[in-house]
Amino acid sequence: MDLMHILYGVSFILFGPLIGGIIVGLDRKLTARMQGRVGPPVLQPFYDIGKLFQKERIAVIYSENFWVIAYLIFIVATGMIFFAGGDLLLVIFALTLAHVFLIIGAFSSSSPYAHVGAQRELIQLMAIEPMVILTAVGMYQVTGSFFVIDILAYGGLLIFVLPGVFVGFLYVLTFKLRKSPFDLATSHHAHQELVKGLTTEFAGPTLGIYELAHLYETVMLLGFVYLFFGANPLTGIIAVILVYIIEIFVDNATTRITWQPALISAWIVTIVLGGLNLIGLYLL
Amino acid sequence: MSYLKKSPWILHYDASSCNGCDIEVLACLTPLYDVERFGIINTGNPKHADIFVITGGINEQSSVVVKNIYDQIPSPKVVVAVGICAATGGVFRECYNIKGGVNTTIPVDVYVPGCAARPESIIDGIVAALSILEEKRKAMKKGETPL
Amino acid sequence: MINNDECTIWYQRCFVEFLLLFLIFFPLVLACILLGIRGEKLRDIIVTTGALVIGTGTLYLLIATLGSHATYYLTNTQTVHYILFLLEIGITLFILYLCRKYHQRLVALLVCIQMAILIIFGMGSLTSGHATTEGANLFFDEFSIIMALIIGIIGSLICIYSLGYMRSYHLHHPEISDRRPFFFFLLFLFLSAMFGLVFSNNLVWLFFFWEITTVCSFLLIGYAKTKDAIKNGFLALLLNLLGGITFAGALVYITYTAPSPEYLNLSTLTTAGPDLALLALVPAGLISFAGLTKSAQMPFSSWLIGAMVAPTPVSALLHSSTMVKAGVYVIVRFAPVLEGQFIGMLIALVGGITFFLASCIAITQNNAKKLLAYSTIANLGLVVACAGVGSHEAVWAAILLIIFHAVAKSLLFLCTGTVEHQIGSRDIEEMNGLFVTMPKVATMMLIGMAGMFLAPFGMLISKWATLRAFVDASPPLGILLVLFLALGSGVTVFFWTKWMGKLIGYHEEKKNDEESVNRSEWAVLYIITGLVALVAFTFPLISGTILEPYLISAHNATTESLDKLLFYDDLIIILLMLSLIVVMPLSLYFFRHAWKESYRKVPRYVCGREALSPHSFTGSIGVQKEMGLSNYYLEDIFGELRMLRIGDLCTIALIVLIFAALIGMVV
């Protein structure tokens, strides 16, 4: 890692939420248009987070706040490692760590709704993790390195050699972005939520921190998508935009499903698409 | 700079409405009225809410729930009573179980009249609530007790 | 000057030799002394000092041998062979006696078969002139030292812990007859056998110690002498005897085919040249099979699960520092032979399947000890998978896994034991809010769990290396292993985190309940917690000073390839993350008061109902309704029986393949 990349990493602290906020804002706008509504202003996510920080601090238990802060810190750290060109496996494992903090935060209040949300978030983690690991493994098989720098430096478009892995990754990306049909733990839409799932007991600034972390995470996950098209920045950015539009479309066109089909289908996709793609790489 | 006015999240509670007003509240979320253009979201969770929208009068059973929910909303917060029932008890006023309007249990900031209240007036009421919300925030910032 | 130097080297050599023998015999002597001691006070003193001496001894061994390479001792020990052989017959007769007493025909049959094979071996070595075994019988290298440290430190700490635990165990279970002298005899005998096992270079010796650990664990599991205990004890014996038989078979094979008796030595066998590869591969396969039974891989996993009827320190001992570690130890020893071989790949697959399925089963367990047992089986599966792959990165990961697992798992078992005595249950659901009632123990458990699966801690580092090793392993089976690992690690996160959540879950009305835990238990828990943190922070050091030299000498690894094991950048990040995790809870302590002032406490949301305690809420008309939070166990997907059936089927098929391959090779 040279200084340049470390700078990229550090700049993520600032640009992460900026870009993430605009993406989420556009998302809400586009969602509204798909439903025939006008929708909120593009800057709405910033207003929301700003407001949350202006609210009174309430908590069921003080340590709740601590776990959520830990979640934010580790999400930011993960993103920094990613954008500084670090090791993908480290990124994946640190991301898991961050989510474990979030889940423990939800558990700590022992509120029934947060509890159910936490269990579901765990199921989601279990559904996602294998495919994300396979994604990293696939990139390693092609480029010979787990480091983001080296993966980007690889000449060709990874999508051509890793189509199965890419589709599999898109599948679990829906979980990660908390989009329907896989928004089991907590959703942005009140209409399909059991109170507010995982985040039920987070209020005011604590919720603000959670939302902020979600912005960081969104940007980093889209960074993963970019890696598949990284050979050319233009194709990369177009691909990321297209992928996100597809996610929004799926979000609006489906309803939430129960955890059983979510988990099982994610694993089947992982084994079939991911596994076959990786084995195929050897045969080629 | 205040973000509160731009992102008021509401919590809708049916104290003992005939469901007429509830339908109208939900109508505000439909594409025709689309309150999300003001950043308004229906949260369904007091801990995330800023505006407490209540329909129907308060009865003996719901009064403790209304009180609890009100306590669980982080300040600054405002209460909007939607419909005549929420204002005074309305046609149910004389029922054996009805205590009266919302103000019998918690302080109300905005009353939206109508039976049922029209979506336009509900939106008007909420917009009116926003400036009260803003005042409360300023008061809270100054260290006065938030209410 | 030169003379002087040589003299010191010779002197040091003698000293280390003495130390090795001391570590084997000292616990044995202690064991015999303890057998005759009935007074509690005296026993406390002897066990504590003995354990300290053993611990210091292993540490001293580490310091004395730092930087030196594999060294061999005791070349001419014909009489010892005969003694071992006689003892072996004695053990057999003892087991046969027990079998008669408890009507265990199958076990008796297996013992007889094993004896027959041993007699064939004995005759073979007499007739072929191999009786005069030349060669080094005792040895140490970096890997032995690591194992010795685990046995000497974790093992003896568990012995100390047992003192207090067994006292309250007998208070809690008055129906079980108090045979503590025998219990401590077995514990120390176990340690002695384990030391012998890791220091033996001669396979005959190794086999002898191997058998002793089997018998010890059998007796320890049956300690309570209840029907359940006896049944499970014999189950353990039965399955381990299967391994014993193939181990003995390996000895016979070597005697009848090897060109010289030298090949009964581990060091010669594992470094046999390519022309003798077959000679090494068949015993490697047979002994690895024995390793599979001992490390409770599927389809033999049932004995370790059954073993939890034993008192908790026994479980801690079996799971962390002895028994199952002996199983993986031999497989890792044979890793250079297995590397790149079809048999190695099959063994790796058995490990991989076990890792994934045992983790799945762990999801459905609410019995803390059973969950820990399945997680042990899973982790050992990972070690076996690494050893089967056999490349030096895989072995690096395997040894690190052994270390991290030993410390974290012993901590978790001991904590569970303490909690069990305090709250009277080992059900995870009952541990709700343990963070309030037993804050110190709960914190230790959290640290242990974090050590088992969370990012910057140990396990993860090895998982990471494992992943890399699997990708590079022979395709496409390597990809299968990657799949198992990926799926399994997702599952692992699930069952650990939900347990963590239970501990953290918030209970205001309970009060502190850990005053009555006795001092020796505390001391041990603190030390092991410290060890978990220590290995998490110093693993680069462990890797650099011990593992890498081992890989260079035993696996012919090159320094460049070793450099790839740990990237400098990653290392820095990991250490930063670790420090962050240490600092953050401290900050919690710091901000606690500030938060208390600035936060308004509100009750949890139960649809506006009053919920003053987490167990109930006020329903309509003021009725108090019961409320409980339970974790998900996903029984209908990951049911224990279902997973076991799948696992047993797959692994039995693989094992049949292993034997088919072995027979094919021999013929």
Ligand code: SF4
């Ligand atoms: S005001 Fe009218 S519509 Fe609304 S709740 Fe009362 S009776 Fe129903």
